[in-house]
Amino acid sequence: MLKNNVLESEIDIKSQFYDLDPMNIVWHGNYARFFEQARCALLDKLDFNYQQMSETGYAWPIVDMRIKYVRPVRFPQTVRVTATLAEYENRLKINYLIRDAETLEKVTKGFTIQVAVDINTEEMMFQSPPILIEKVESLLCSPN
Amino acid sequence: MLKNNVLESEIDIKSQFYDLDPMNIVWHGNYARFFEQARCALLDKLDFNYQQMSETGYAWPIVDMRIKYVRPVRFPQTVRVTATLAEYENRLKINYLIRDAETLEKVTKGFTIQVAVDINTEEMMFQSPPILIEKVESLLCSPN
Amino acid sequence: MLKNNVLESEIDIKSQFYDLDPMNIVWHGNYARFFEQARCALLDKLDFNYQQMSETGYAWPIVDMRIKYVRPVRFPQTVRVTATLAEYENRLKINYLIRDAETLEKVTKGFTIQVAVDINTEEMMFQSPPILIEKVESLLCSPN
Amino acid sequence: MLKNNVLESEIDIKSQFYDLDPMNIVWHGNYARFFEQARCALLDKLDFNYQQMSETGYAWPIVDMRIKYVRPVRFPQTVRVTATLAEYENRLKINYLIRDAETLEKVTKGFTIQVAVDINTEEMMFQSPPILIEKVESLLCSPN
Secondary structure (H helix, E strand, O other): OOOOOOOEEEEEEEOOHHHEOOOOOEOHHHHHHHHHHHHHHHHHHOOOOHHHHHHOOEEOOEEEEEEEEOOOOOOOOEEEEEEEEEEOOOOEEEEEEEEEOOOOOEEEEEEEEEOOEEOOOOOEOOOOOHHHHHHHHHHHHOOO | OOOOOOOEEEEEEEOOHHHEOOOOOEOHHHHHHHHHHHHHHHHHHOOOOHHHHHHOOEEOOEEEEEEEEOOOOOOOOEEEEEEEEEEOOOOEEEEEEEEEOOOOOEEEEEEEEEOOEEOOOOOEOOOOOHHHHHHHHHHHHOOO | OOOOOOOEEEEEEEOOHHHEOOOOOEOHHHHHHHHHHHHHHHHHHOOOOHHHHHHOOEEOOEEEEEEEEOOOOOOOOEEEEEEEEEEOOOOEEEEEEEEEOOOOOEEEEEEEEEOOEEOOOOOEOOOOOHHHHHHHHHHHHOOO | OOOOOOOEEEEEEEOOHHHEOOOOOEOHHHHHHHHHHHHHHHHHHOOOOHHHHHHOOEEOOEEEEEEEEOOOOOOOOEEEEEEEEEEOOOOEEEEEEEEEOOOOOEEEEEEEEEOOEEOOOOOEOOOOOHHHHHHHHHHHHOOO
């Protein structure tokens, strides 16, 4: 029953024992893994995943990440992570919302920003390469 | 030769093979560990580390974290991580600066915000417990 | 279509970008997480998971772990991890088999050994507490 | 005061908050990181670290790892990790001993086995490439 808007992906992640810290909650640094799982699902949908990115001659390092923790996640809670494309023309900004998978109570929100870097020159691009823009816009225009 | 201001701690961390991702750079999520090492050093200096925190009846979960990545870290680069106390009266805000340990070129910056939570009532405090304020202020006033 | 023998659990795990090392394969240390996910599924089935363990007054630390790597796991490969109860009377020995989820080609095998430790005395037990033995044996005898 | 035998390296590692699990001890899977830090120190000493390995046209994946846990590691305990070269002619076997850095009480022991894989053919070698054997033997013969 996951929502599947065009520029949005949702995945469910079950927290694991190894995610926990001595306070018996998911250690704050582990949310970067939750974000990444949802981001990869979104990039798959954009037809622009890690392998496809590499083939275009650009890397897309993360240059900014923010995580706001509203409630702790406790084992073996399952959370629903939604990744939404927020910007793509000059950089790739993705917003994240983490909710309890059952109650849908908000748990965490955040964002990541990635920029294109030319793999050969190691130069940072101030506009997204045309291939990404085309992929996003063809998805936006598709009858779905 | 590490600087040691009153409300600041610096530690050197050598990046490890296990920190790297397929781009041969430290995976962005691992910086939360670098921040934590420097934060623990600062809290030790404040005489208010994890064990001491627990004994006061408050937990201090992280409620906000931001990481801005300026340059990648490559194995076996050593970085210098500086944690500086930025706020302590109502919440604990710590700023981080990561630089190359040799060139001192800026690599990353960021912050974390923690709030006190009463361990018994699980209530979030809107002011820091007096014990933290006393510890910080006694350090500020000490002849060093 | 996962097999579900009485003393065995199988789960599918999709490898993630954050699992990878610079050789573009899952870093060898991350298999401990794959084992743990399958172990928790098995312990759930035994009705003896982490929370239930804690309530009996015993902790079950891992005292031995072996991992034999046959083939690398590459992103975004999905693996099937099977955990099988091998010993329970004096200690908890679980065997693991990791296979490619599609081809079923063997990827990794290993085991973990856990022993009961009395939480109050911190003494290691040389026999499993009766509660575990009863749980396993009632499962073995159930008509399923 | 670390011992520095020819085919042995010792490093001290301070356990961190992020290493801990809900039992307030270092999570068993994290010892793979402790082993790797000591292994890299040993390989540096052999003049055969990760970069140097790559340049010879061989990768050295880990094919076997065993970890025997004798005592838990508790934050902020510092441990001394000793890596000793045990075999090098056909494969690279390294033994590890982890002790408390102050009391030298034994905490953990284990080993890893790596084999050379030709990066171009992806073929596993049943003898170590001559370059490794030369490096080890020149170190063994050096007056040091």
